[in-house]
Amino acid sequence: MEGRELHEAIMELARRRGFFWPSFEIYGGLRGFYTYGNLGTKLKRNIEKAWRRFFVDPHGFLELDTPVLNPLRVFKASGHLEHFKDVMVECLKCHRVFRADHLIEEEAGLEYVEAMGEEAIRRLLREKGIRCPECGGDLSEPQEFLTMFQTQIGPMGGEPGFARPEAAQGMFLNFKLGFHHARERLPFALAQIGKVMRNEISPRRGLLRLREFTIMELELFFDPQEGQCPWFKEVSDESVKLITEEMEAEGFKEPLEVTLGEAVESGYIKTEWQAYFMGVSKRFITYLGVPPERQRFRAHLPEERSHYSTQTYDHEVYLESWGWIEIAGHAYRTDYDLKAHQKASGVDLTVRRADGSRFLPHVVEPSFGLDRLVYVALEVAYRKRDGRTVLALPRWIAPIQAAVMPLVTRDGLPERAREIWSQLKDAGLTVEYEEKGSIGKRYARQDEIGTPIAVTVDYQTLEDDTVTLRDRDSWRQVRQEASRLPELLRSYINGEREFDELGRPL
RNA sequence: GCGGCCGUCGUCUAGCCUGGCUAAGACGUCAGCCUUCCAAGCUGAAGAUCCCGGGUUCGAAUCCCGGCGGCCGCACCA
Numbered sequence: 001m002e003g004r005e006l007h008e009a010i011m012e013l014a015r016r017r018g019f020f021w022p023s024f025e026i027y028g029g030l031r032g033f034y035t036y037g038n039l040g041t042k043l044k045r046n047i048e049k050a051w052r053r054f055f056v057d058p059h060g061f062l063e064l065d066t067p068v069l070n071p072l073r074v075f076k077a078s079g080h081l082e083h084f085k086d087v088m089v090e091c092l093k094c095h096r097v098f099r100a101d102h103l104i105e106e107e108a109g110l111e112y113v114e115a116m117g118e119e120a121i122r123r124l125l126r127e128k129g130i131r132c133p134e135c136g137g138d139l140s141e142p143q144e145f146l147t148m149f150q151t152q153i154g155p156m157g158g159e160p161g162f163a164r165p166e167a168a169q170g171m172f173l174n175f176k177l178g179f180h181h182a183r184e185r186l187p188f189a190l191a192q193i194g195k196v197m198r199n200e201i202s203p204r205r206g207l208l209r210l211r212e213f214t215i216m217e218l219e220l221f222f223d224p225q226e227g228q229c230p231w232f233k234e235v236s237d238e239s240v241k242l243i244t245e246e247m248e249a250e251g252f253k254e255p256l257e258v259t260l261g262e263a264v265e266s267g268y269i270k271t272e273w274q275a276y277f278m279g280v281s282k283r284f285i286t287y288l289g290v291p292p293e294r295q296r297f298r299a300h301l302p303e304e305r306s307h308y309s310t311q312t313y314d315h316e317v318y319l320e321s322w323g324w325i326e327i328a329g330h331a332y333r334t335d336y337d338l339k340a341h342q343k344a345s346g347v348d349l350t351v352r353r354a355d356g357s358r359f360l361p362h363v364v365e366p367s368f369g370l371d372r373l374v375y376v377a378l379e380v381a382y383r384k385r386d387g388r389t390v391l392a393l394p395r396w397i398a399p400i401q402a403a404v405m406p407l408v409t410r411d412g413l414p415e416r417a418r419e420i421w422s423q424l425k426d427a428g429l430t431v432e433y434e435e436k437g438s439i440g441k442r443y444a445r446q447d448e449i450g451t452p453i454a455v456t457v458d459y460q461t462l463e464d465d466t467v468t469l470r471d472r473d474s475w476r477q478v479r480q481e482a483s484r485l486p487e488l489l490r491s492y493i494n495g496e497r498e499f500d501e502l503g504r505p506l
Numbered sequence: 507g508c509g510g511c512c513g514u515c516g517u518c519u520a521g522c523c524u525g526g527c528u529a530a531g532a533c534g535u536c537a538g539c540c541u542u543c544c545a546a547g548c549u550g551a552a553g554a555u556c557c558c559g560g561g562u563u564c565g566a567a568u569c570c571c572g573g574c575g576g577c578c579g580c581a582c583c584a
Contacts, residue, residue: 005577016517016534022576028557029575084584090507091558097507097581147584165584199580201507209583306584326583384543388545436535447544461540468543475544506543 235279
């Protein structure tokens with residue numbers, strides 16, 4: 001299965017088994033919003049946990065949880081208000097809509113028109129006599145599209161408020177206190193998992209482009225005079241596929257394959273700090289089940305980059321359904337944000353070096369779209385076996401870690417199975433008890449939601465209290481004492497043991 | 507926003523062209539029986555605003571118009 005068919009199969013499975021589905025369906029639906037069900041919520045949580053394990057915990061970075069709604073002055077200072085809008089024009093004859101700045105660039109041969117501001121765009125449209133490139137018709141007056149959601153804070157319409165389009169500003173606004181809590185030493189990072197909103201013109205492709213979604217962001221603060229990242233050596237031998245800015249500009253399609261060490265040396269990646277997180281990023285995505293050959297990093301061209309970034313690499317993953325899609329952005333934000341907030345707020349955000357000099361830290365930011373990762377994990381795991389569906393999710397992110405079932409529903413087998421189920425739950429595992437239908441059907445149901453292990457209570461269990469463990473991917477079985485399951489299954493789920501080590505083969 | 511395609515139980519589909527019984531089937535779900543390891547079988551049950559609104563007609567899931575929603579392409583994705 002490939003292409004759209006695969007996407008449709010996953011969307012159907014997601015709805016049928018309760019991973020996710022479109023929101024507001026009883027009111028006719030609304031594009032760009034999805035609701036997670038039980039399995040989807042668990043899968044999402046497990047991916048969050050994995051992210052912390054790779055990005056936050058190893059260096060003791062600090063996590064924050066900051067407001068979604070922000071007052072106007074935050075996004076005025078950050079530049080979002082200025083840059084998060086597009087000026088559009090419509091052809092009065094054929095009704096096609098264009099971005100005004102792109103039109104001017106093409107028709108008048110200018111560059112970076114967006115940065116010139118709205119007034120300049122209006123003026124240029126008039127001065128250059130620009131017409132519709134498709135049909136030559138007259139164009140409408142330029143109109144603004146603000147892609148941030150706006151509301152009023154306070155019941156009587158007090159202050160304009162905006163839903164954040166990224167979580168990062170929360171980290172910059174709280175930099176001072178965060179820095180203090182990190183014992184005032186660089187480098188350190190503030191991280192956040194949270195909802196953000198973007199009023200996309202055209203949300204599409206299920207979880208891949210939403211109007212409200214969850215982002216996992218980390219802002220690493222470092223001294224720009226300190227070029228060496230102390231952790232970089234851990235990943236410098238990691239090889240990555242790169243499409244550099246130059247390659248992008250010249251239209252190269254085949255990526256360069258280099259180690260991160262070489263990429264920094266050659267100047268493809270501007271700082272070790274950013275390169276470090278690109279290496280972690282690759283390992284993280286591999287951990288979610290995406291093979292390295294289906295990953296690459298693609299540089300943004302200057303006009304494609306966000307206003308705050310001086311270098312951005314998108315981490316892309318290859319999907320059978322949609323081709324290469326972006327799942328993370330690695331941006332070098334320099335001191336852009338701290339400088340902006342320092343200026344707008346009047347609060348000193350500089351920190352002190354050992355020699356007494358003061359400076360604004362620089363920032364590199366890895367930023368993941370969690371919902372996209374949920375979809376990617378599902379699609380990459382999706383298999384067909386003998387006409388049945390198997391979700392070969394890595395066991396550490398599987399929503400249900402084990403299913404306990406009696407071989408038949410009589411002779412005391414269900415009772416014993418329920419006891420084992422209870423023990424495993426008490427041991428902190430996410431376990432389901434299942435007795436509907438035949439044993440084969442139950443295995444198939446569990447395969448379809450990616451449960452890695454099935455525990456079956458049979459007649460021998462009544463004699464010697466051993467059970468069979470059945471592997472989702474190979475269908476092999478081993479036998480083990482019930483009392484040892486909590487310990488063994490926990491280490492299996494964590495990846496500390498392989499299936500063969502769980503018992504005697506059958 | 508433009509263009510193309512589409513919208514029927516939880517899911518997948520039949521019916522629509524050529525208007526006419528209580529909208530059919532499979533899967534799933536529920537109850538019961540059966541069942542000693544890979545979606546077995548039997549009996550019964552529940553489950554559909556046929557996307558919404560209007561029009562045509564004696565009669566609309568079916569024809570017409572409008573809207574909403576979805577998918578794809580273009581544009582957009584800071």
